[in-house]
Amino acid sequence: xxxxxxxxxxxxxxxxxxxxxxxxxxxxxxxxxxxxxxxxxxxxxxxxxxxxxxxxxxxxxxxxxxxxxxxxxxxxxxxxxxxxxxxxxxxxxxxxxxxxxxxxxxxxxxxxxxxxxxxxxxxxxxxxxxxxxxxxxxxxxxxxxxxxxxxxxxxxxxxxxxxxxxxxxxxxxxxxxxxxxxxxxxxxxxxxxxxxxxxxxxxxxxxxxxxxxxxxxxxxxxxxxxxxxxxxxxxxxxxxxxxxxxxxxxxxxxxxxxxxxxxxxxxxxxxxxxxxxxxxxxxxxxxxxxxxxxxxxxxxxxxxxxxxxxxxxxxxxxxxxxxxxxxxxxxxxxxxxxxxxxxxxxxxxxxxxxxxxxxxxxxxxxxxxxxxxxxxxxxxxxxxxxxxxxxxxxxxxxxxxxxxxxxxxxxxxxxxxxxxxxxxxxxxxxxxxxxxxxxxxxxxxxxxxxxxxxxxxxxxxxxxxxx
Numbered sequence: 160x161x162x163x164x165x166x167x168x169x170x171x172x173x174x175x176x177x178x179x180x181x182x183x184x185x186x187x188x189x190x191x192x193x194x195x196x197x198x199x200x201x202x203x204x205x206x207x208x209x210x211x212x213x214x215x216x217x218x219x220x221x222x223x224x225x226x227x228x229x230x231x232x233x234x235x236x237x238x239x240x241x242x243x244x245x246x247x248x249x250x251x252x253x254x255x256x257x258x259x260x261x262x263x264x265x266x267x268x269x270x271x272x273x274x275x276x277x278x279x280x281x282x283x284x285x286x287x288x289x290x291x292x293x294x295x296x297x298x299x300x301x302x303x304x305x306x307x308x309x310x311x312x313x314x315x316x317x318x319x320x321x322x323x324x325x326x327x328x329x330x331x332x333x334x335x336x337x338x339x340x341x342x343x344x345x346x347x348x349x350x351x352x353x354x355x356x357x358x359x360x361x362x363x364x365x366x367x368x369x370x371x372x373x374x375x376x377x378x379x380x381x382x383x384x385x386x387x388x389x390x391x392x393x394x395x396x397x398x399x400x401x402x403x404x405x406x407x408x409x410x411x412x413x414x415x416x417x418x419x420x421x422x423x424x425x426x427x428x429x430x431x432x433x434x435x436x437x438x439x440x441x442x443x444x445x446x447x448x449x450x451x452x453x454x455x456x457x458x459x460x461x462x463x464x465x466x467x468x469x470x471x472x473x474x475x476x477x478x479x480x481x482x483x484x485x486x487x488x489x490x491x492x493x494x495x496x497x498x499x500x501x502x503x504x505x506x507x508x509x510x511x512x513x514x515x516x517x518x519x520x521x522x523x524x525x526x527x528x529x530x531x532x533x534x535x536x537x538x539x540x541x542x543x544x545x546x547x548x549x550x551x552x553x554x555x556x557x558x559x560x561x562x563x564x565x566x567x568x569x570x571x572x573x574x575x576x577x578x579x580x581x582x583x584x585x586x587x588x589x590x591x592x593x594x595x596x597x598x599x600x601x602x603x604x605x606x607x608x609x610x611x612x613x614x615x616x617x618x619x620x621x622x623x624x625x626x
Contacts, residue, residue: 188583192238326570370412469522510544
């Protein structure tokens, strides 16, 4: 059943209000400072080099602060997420999102006369709302729309979208400009399109949208993006192999953005791959990267250390599951959902393949747990397939809906605590474990109560038959 239009208006409006409340009028750390520096450089200086950006060379007068007023180190030193290429500084972030943000900044500047150097607070707020804020709204709306191809009752579509918005790290990462909320948005929108594909909807425009989302996801993050791209290509091929023209449309739509992305990499860093994987670009004076923290390659002393590190990324003090409590139900429900949902098995396999693949990839090629941030920022996009599984749970197992609501309630408390700290700070481990333990205890009590109720019903039946 299609949801009435007013339902979509309510969801989008509520998500927009959250995005506005979350957005911060300053760069929160090296990550978004580096991205915003590129946007400023492209529009105001006409170059990819960011040497002259206020996010790199912070004005000493103290009147135009691009960073939080209480962060003395950032306001003194600027961002350190830099590459040293041909004697100049460049951002170590993927170039395609910066190019899109630069187009947005250019339009705002033409309409209002806003410049980053003269009004950094307005610049940061406008770019955050126009990028991460918009991505958050798209992601929440996509999760709500996901209920339609999954045939969820309307109240549970609202519940699913509300849980995503309020009980995960999505709103926390909407506070500042970053790749992770961008990829969460494209992954959420892609999940909806694939769910419709499972229902036999193969219109040309849907195939084109799938291809564009694949290409954009690839260019946003060269860790998770290519894994998501390949997994999506596989499931689209399975679904469309009897419709070759639809498959061709999806392939043609998916091709241009990755080609542009690699062309920009070659122009900036002289390499088709990511420039931040080139040792000479990172080995600059004062670089915070070492041989062990540079991305790419195997840095673990043994397989056992890799296994422990990878598990820590999931369930450790910064684990992605503990920071998004409803996802515990998604993980626990996978065997039952696999048995029940035969029609959605290709999409379920797609969700598992790219999440596990990206997790293992980052587990193998990193040792720093994604640096100083809230949870593991690289894994934030995996919330999207988690909520696809939760949508199937709400449809197939009504008896687990109370579990979903319970974990959503605890998750909302956790998300509120994380939002206070922001995406570039770790949550106090004591708060983390208290909330995870509280949620786990209540969940076990609910499971015990449900099992006790079933036992009581089973023992009463023979007595009634005997009577």
